[in-house]
Amino acid sequence: MDQRTSIEEQIDLPFVESLKISFQSLKIRFGRSIITTAGITLGIAFLVSVWANNEIDLALQESGRSSAITNLDEASEQGISTKDIWLIIMSLIVCVVGIANSMLMAVTERFREIGTMKCLGALDGFVVRLFLLESGFQGFAGALIGALIGTLGAVLLGLKNYGMDLFFYFPLFPANPENGSFQVGVLLLILIGCFLGMILAIVGSSFPAWRAAKLPPAEAMRTEV
Amino acid sequence: MPDIVVKTEDVVKEYRMGSNVLRALDGINIEILRGEYISLMGPSGSGKSTLFNMIGALDRPTKGQVYIDGQNMSNLSQRQIAAFRCHRVGYIFQSYNLLNVRTAHGNVTLPMIFAGIPDKDRNKKAEELLDKVGLGDRMYHLPDELSGGQRQRVAIARALANDPSIILADEPTANLDTITGREIIDLIKQLNTEDGVTVISATHDLKMLDVSDRIVDIRDGLVERIRNRDEIEIEVGDVGGE
Ligand SMILES: Nc1ncnc2c1ncn2[C@@H]1O[C@H](COP(=O)(O)OP(=O)(O)O)[C@@H](O)[C@H]1O
């Protein structure tokens, strides 16, 4: 064995290596990855469906005012109601808590793995980057599916309420009618959902991963789940 | 002059749990020579794993110093500690600590990925190492598909990936049956004699006695005594008779 007297500094891994490791990890624990991703999908689907449903109601009410559709349930109450705002805020909270929880669980059960990687020479930054990549990918995929499911749900509900009128007045793009309230539009909503899901997944996983990475490996490896 | 690889100076480790303080190591002073096979012996809870963690830079002592190759470990930067774990030490644990998402081969390549060794070289070396530990035909199996003894062999191959000068083993045979345990001990001993790797192994497995150059008896966080090989051999006779 060679006798090195001074200890060198650990190198940073090339990005491609990190990418390969994270994808392999997602692939092999596919079943578990799906469950975590499903958590994200559910949260975003719920949020997007509530919000898109609201957008649809707004758009159709708006059209009702101009084309005199009067058989709307809440035709008396124009614009976005306090109840709707509450519903959206509640679904946002459910979404944030749900995603944070599923990411936290997914990281906690991998503390031992984190400690082991550090024994083999992983830098703290590498551990965080690994979780960032994995969760970013899961977050985007999960949120996109969730946003689409949520939109589909809102469309089905809209069809039931408004019939074919839905398609004539479908709020696809942002709109700001003169005497109505601003509408985000379903397209932008889907984008917001994807972005939100990805950010929540990344924050929800990188933060606990960062805390685990800072622990001495002995402590990280002791954690039993 | 003897070539000292590991030296601990009054190493104390305390664990704080609420208002209680548990002193797991109570001032450990040992010197380990290059190429030695050292066994840390002692009953469960005596502080073997804690000392293992201090020597392997897996945790920091509360007080005292650990020197490896004359380097004071508490003076190292984060990057140096990572490089130290990557290049200087190979760790072997009681519960193998393989990454379940990577194959045997993938486990062995990981430390080499961290060391920046190119794809082709590390793949070849992983194959050689797995061959060496007798797993040539199981390279691309996941840990879940291997027996305990096979997993520990993968862990040994992984520990050797970056040609460490020290192998640290924490009760490597505790989860194995007698025969498999014996094989694992022989394999570690072989690395010690053939490659000159310094082996530091925590154990309460008496089979470890006759391969050790010295035995450090640990009790209640203190070094109770240190026995040399010649003193041991007499006692092994007794052990064999049980
Ligand atoms: N992380 C920890 N937190 C609290 N107490 C610990 C921790 N690690 C070890 N101990 C305690 O320190 C003592 C020594 O433990 P350990 O070094 O694991 O002993 P051994 O490996 O010889 O069985 C034991 O009393 C154990 O309960």
Ligand SMILES: [Mg+2]
């Ligand atoms: Mg122990």
